[in-house]
Amino acid sequence: MKQHPMQSKSNGWLSVILGPVLLLGVALATANLLSTYKGIHQQKQATIWSIIQLDRKIGGTLFDAQQHISGHQSAEFLRQSYQVLWNRFPVTVSSLQQDTIFKQVSGLSHSINTTLSHVESAEWLIIDSATIDTTRLNQWVNQLYGMKAQINEQVLDSVASMESEYSARAFSTILKNASILLILIFAFILYLINLLIELRKERKRNLYMLAHDTLTGLYSRAYIMTTLQSRCDNKTPFALLMLDLNKFKAINDTFGHHAGDQLLLHLADKFKQTLNKSGIVGRMGGDEFIWITESDNPEIIQQQYALFLDEL
Template identity: 35%
Template sequence: MLKLANHARTIYQWLLAPLMLVLIYISAMNLVTTFFLLEKYRHETIWSLEHLNREIESTIHESQLYLAKASTRNQLRFQYELLWSRLPVVQSSLHQDPNLSSVPGLELMVNEVFNRVQAMDGYFSSEEELDTARLIRWISELEHDRENLTNCLVNDISAGNGRYSRAAWQDLLISMVAVGLAILLFLIIVSHLIFVLLAEQKRQRRQIDKDSLTGLASRDFILEKLNAFCEKKTDFCIVFLDLNKFKSINDTYGHQAGDQVLTYVAQQFQASLGKMGTIGRIGGDEFIWLIPSIDQQKITAYYHQLTQSLSQPLQFNGKQLPISLSAGAVQASACQYVPSTVLEYGDVAMYWAKSLHQSTIVWYGEIRNPPPLPVTIN
């Protein structure tokens, strides 16, 4: 069940990134759409109001010409109908453009013009003589409307810092914030996924680098490090460590006892030798101590601390299991920094120490005419 939950969480995490990309795309498209819609509304609104303003101005001019006997009633009637036809277009623009509500009094102003023009419909359509006083009053009202409309166009709608522009920018800002948040969330999710991926790689690397039973460095890790030292021609030594009579412990007390011995010995290795180099298990009861130093006296002193810590038998199910080591060492410089030669000479030194039952480290350079023992590490 836990494994299934982990798989579900992994799938969920990896699906979040493409989902956030979709969200970014939708937010970006919304931003672009909002921008073009606002521009469309702005141009249509300005165009409609400017045309209305011009029609009002033309109607005022035609009315003044009529009063001056320079125009006919039919011409005035025609201009009135042009003004009347323009008003529904302006009212439609007011209803389509949501940002016009930010301009105070605009809708009321247009409605007043509409009512004023509508009230004159019967006056212009009748055959009676036009009332000069009423026409003059109507011209005055239209001039007042035109002045208000011009101020509204100049100060509130066309101006970059007007109320209409500020409302439009607020809409754009909301869309931009949505895009920014989507991008931020996407970056957070991608960063989290990268962190999870790196953590998983690190965990897998630790599993590769560590021996699963003892927690010491793995065979691959210790050999990789040895090869790196040889490539750089770093002065270093290796010490092969082998448990004496380990097979008899396994045969007599079982593999559980053998595993406990290996775990216990690994703990002592870390406590006594870990401060000076790296200890790795290369197989069975064999270990390598890789030391970035050629101070044999210091290495021997550390090894002596280890043998002292292992001098007391290990207690297992009421039985005492004596533990002892054989150790053979070699300096890499004596092998011309050839990894296979370093391993071969260290292995030979260790087997020589085992055959002599030595409790101290046997150095390859101290062996005269070493026997051709088999190499256990390639």
């Protein structure tokens, strides 16, 4: 089925545009993958650092509370330590909210929020009271120890471990971006393969056009001359016959060039059916043809020519 010229032109433009678009897509997908990996890594490091800092502040407050309970530290010093811990929570929470992977893992934020609520509950005990009730303080401290352990075991270990849900989600995010990149690379490779195939086809078409006459499909003058030169160089036996049509110009003048072209096509078809089986026939121009035979035996040449005349 012949392709419509407009459709062929459209496909040509599409092919020209598709390559740069795919290459740009690969570049953007690569940049996005690297950016995603870097962002996740930085978020993870920032989250771990924030949790460690919070853990240290909790540990400091617990130590100061124990010191106060045992009578080795003043209430004012404990209040300062508690205030430092309380001020640390907004910084930690803000840092964790920027970690998109952390927010996706259930239970991690809950541990931080539970600890925050527990620390907040001691404000009336440590800050607002003139004297600190050591019995209640000791209960608060024991509960905070458990929450501190939970942050270390569940939150910090979950973020740092390579086998945790946090790492699995991070890997899934990176893999999703990598998949997009691989798809684009595969599409670009297919585009290059298709381009090479089309270039090869185009080369074959160009070589065919150079070797054949555009009207009759017989071999062209250039191909005939190259063949003659090759056979002479290789000293290959052959015979050369020149053929032409009598009164061809009169046919063109009387019936028009279209009729003349139809006559040439009919004659070329007969050449292909007969003379081409024992050599090659080419069109030198106009109504002039040349037959290069495979043999220089006059009897064989005469037999082949007789078959051609019979077909006419």
